[in-house]
Amino acid sequence: MPEFTPTSKPRVIAIANQKGGVGKTTTTINLGTALTMRGKTVLIIDLDPQGNASTGLGMAPETRSLTTYDLLVENAAIADVSRETSVENLFLAPATTDLSSADIELMSNSRRVFRLRAALTQLNALPKRVDYVLVDCPPSLNLLTVNAMVAADSVLVPLQSEFFALEGLSQLLLSVREVRETANPKLRIEGIVLTMYDRRNNLSRQVEEDARENLGELVFKTIIPRNVRVSEAPSFAMPVLRYDPSSQGSQAYLGLADEILERHELVA
Ligand SMILES: Nc1ncnc2c1ncn2[C@@H]1O[C@H](COP(=O)(O)OP(=O)(O)OP(=O)(O)O)[C@@H](O)[C@H]1O
Ligand SMILES: [Mg+2]
Numbered sequence: 001m002p003e004f005t006p007t008s009k010p011r012v013i014a015i016a017n018q019k020g021g022v023g024k025t026t027t028t029i030n031l032g033t034a035l036t037m038r039g040k041t042v043l044i045i046d047l048d049p050q051g052n053a054s055t056g057l058g059m060a061p062e063t064r065s066l067t068t069y070d071l072l073v074e075n076a077a078i079a080d081v082s083r084e085t086s087v088e089n090l091f092l093a094p095a096t097t098d099l100s101s102a103d104i105e106l107m108s109n110s111r112r113v114f115r116l117r118a119a120l121t122q123l124n125a126l127p128k129r130v131d132y133v134l135v136d137c138p139p140s141l142n143l144l145t146v147n148a149m150v151a152a153d154s155v156l157v158p159l160q161s162e163f164f165a166l167e168g169l170s171q172l173l174l175s176v177r178e179v180r181e182t183a184n185p186k187l188r189i190e191g192i193v194l195t196m197y198d199r200r201n202n203l204s205r206q207v208e209e210d211a212r213e214n215l216g217e218l219v220f221k222t223i224i225p226r227n228v229r230v231s232e233a234p235s236f237a238m239p240v241l242r243y244d245p246s247s248q249g250s251q252a253y254l255g256l257a258d259e260i261l262e263r264h265e266l267v268a
Contacts, residue, residue, distance in 0.1 A: 008131075008268065010043075010120075010123060010129075010130045010131055010132060010133050011131070011132050011133070011153050011154070011264065012120065012132075012133040012135065012151055012152045012153050012154075013132065013133070013134050013135070013152060013153065013154050013155070013156050013190055014135045014137055014145070014148035014149050014151070014152040014154070014155045014156070015027055015028045015031075015134060015135060015136055015137060015155075015156050015157075015158065016137040016145055016148060016149070016155050016156075016157060016172065017137075017139070017157050017158055017159070017168075017169075017172060018139055018140050018141045018145070018168060018171065018172060019139060019160070019168050020139035021139070021160070022139075022158050022159065022160040022165075022195060022196075023158040023160060023193075023195030023196060023224065024048075024136055024137060024139070024158050025048070025052040025053050025056060025136050026056075026158075026195070026230060026234075027156070027158045027193065027195065027224070027253075027256075028044055028053050028134050028135075028136040029044070029053055029056050029057060029136075029234075029239050030230070030239050030240055030241055030249070030250070030253040031134060031156075031253055031256055031257055031260075032044050032087075032090055032132070032134050032239075033087050033090060033239040033241045033242070033253070034241060034253045034254045034256065034257035035131070035132050035257050035260075035261075036087055036088060036089040036090050037241065037254065037257075038254075038257055038258070038261060040089070040131040040132055040261075041089045041090075041091075041128045041129060041130050041131050041132075042089065042090050042091070042130065042131065042132045042133075042134060043078075043082055043091040043092070043093065043123070043126070043130045043132070043133045043134070044057070044090065044091070044092045044093070044133075044134050044135075044136065045068060045092075045093045045116070045133060045134070045135045045136065045148075046067075046068055046092065046093060046094050046095035046136050047068055047095065047099070047116070047135050047136060047137055047138065047144050047145075047147070047148055048095060048099070048136055048137065048138040048139075048144070049095060049096070049097050049098070049099040049100035049138065049144075050095075050097075050138065051064070051094065051095045051096055051097070051099075052136075052234070053092070053094075053095070053136040054092060054094035054095055054096075055234065055237070056233070056234035056237065056239075057085045057086070057087075057090075057092050057237065057238075057239070058085065058086055058237030058238065059083065059085070059092060059094050061096055064094040064095070064096050066080050066081045067081065067093070067094050067095050067096050067098060067099065068081065068093050068094070068095045068099055069095070069096065069098040069099045069101075069102055071093060071115075071116070071119045072099075072102050072106065072115040072116065072119070072144075072147065073102050073105045073106060073115075077119075077122055077125060078093065078119050078120060078122050078123055078125070078126065079122065079125035079126050079127075081093045081094075082126055086237075086238065086242075087238075087239060087242065089128065091126065091128075091130070099144070102143065102144065103142060103143040103144070106143065112143060112147075113143065113146050113147055113150050113183055114147075114150060114183065115147055116135070116147040116148060116150065116151040117147075117150050117151035117184075119151075120133065120151050135148040135151070135152065141171070141172065141175050145175075146175070146179065149175065149176060149179040149184065149187060150179055150183045150184045151184075152184070152187060153186065153187070153188065154187065154188040154189065154190035155176055155187065155188075155189055155190060156190040156191060156192075156193065157169070157172065157189070157191070157192045157193070158192075158193050158195045158224075159192050159193065159194055159195065159207070159211060160194075160195050160196050161194050161195065161196055161197040161198065161201075161203070161204040161207045161208065161223075161226075162196070162203065162204075162207065163203060163207075165207045165210075165211070166207070166210055166211065166214065169192075173189070176189065189218055190260065191218055191219065191220045191259075191260075191263075192211060192215055192218050192219045192220065193219075193220045193222065193223075193224060193256060194207065194208055194211065194219070194220075194223045194224065195224045196224065196225075196226040197223045197224060197225050197226060198225070198226045199225070208223070220256060220259055221259060222252060222255040222256040222259050223252065224249065224252045224253065224256070225248050225249065225252060227240075227247055227248045227249035227252075229243060229244040229247035229248075229249050229250070230247070230249035240253070241253060241254070
């Protein structure tokens with residue numbers, strides 16, 4: 001029997017939460033790296049003017065010649081904006097602070113929410129076939145995050161295991177619904193991942209209980225623990241899976257990648 005190899009399209013996952021500092025960028029970098037370790041080719045799109053994903057992957061600001069600003073505002077091609085990183089099979093479309101003016105530049109553009117989706121139609125011009133595109137969103141439900149949601153197959157929400165974690169989640173889910181009803185009917189919630197979890201802390205356990213009770217199956221089984229190696233890695237310009245592969249944080253991100261791959265294989 002001839003082997004059946006599906007020519008599947010890349011899956012686009014927006015990593016979003018309008019709350020700041022909940023682990024969006026950390027999840028983008030380390031989930032992306034974990035997926036490459038499972039044989040996938042991954043493109044990270046830095047859609048945050050803070051450029052944390054770019055810095056965390058070792059791309060110094062002065063070397064970011066073409067950026068996601070050019071992609072959204074200047075019609076630059078995704079293949080020209082994307083760069084190799086030090087992680088094999090991990091590509092990055094970097095961002096600089098320029099990106100913060102994209103919403104003003106695009107104000108009069110009637111197709112402004114479709115800019116990223118349009119750019120991603122040219123993904124086949126990249127040197128390798130991409131399996132996953134992960135979009136690191138800014139801490140806001142602004143035009144950049146909407147662009148990510150319009151371009152995405154799904155939204156992955158990091159939830160910090162702290163007080164007020166669930167606050168704001170309904171607003172986020174409302175935005176997802178709005179995008180689904182207007183520009184992107186196929187948009188799904190990939191899942192909600194608890195981050196910076198501290199097993200010794202009652203509050204962490206309470207947040208987990210609340211999340212599982214209210215959101216059920218949407219909450220990933222995998223939990224990302226609070227782990228100092230995770231927070232140290234970006235200052236060495238590498239994913240924690242490179243900096244300390246055996247750390248709890250690294251192992252958790254591999255677990256998250258496996259859970260996502262398993263779900264996707266079931267659907268496929
Ligand atoms: N599992 C973890 N253990 C310890 N520290 C973590 C962990 N995850 C993230 N951090 C740290 O928490 C801070 C915020 O994380 P991160 O930058 O990923 O959040 P963010 O949601 O992208 O923030 P922003 O909203 O500003 O973009 C960073 O200093 C990061 O190193
Ligand atoms: Mg971030």
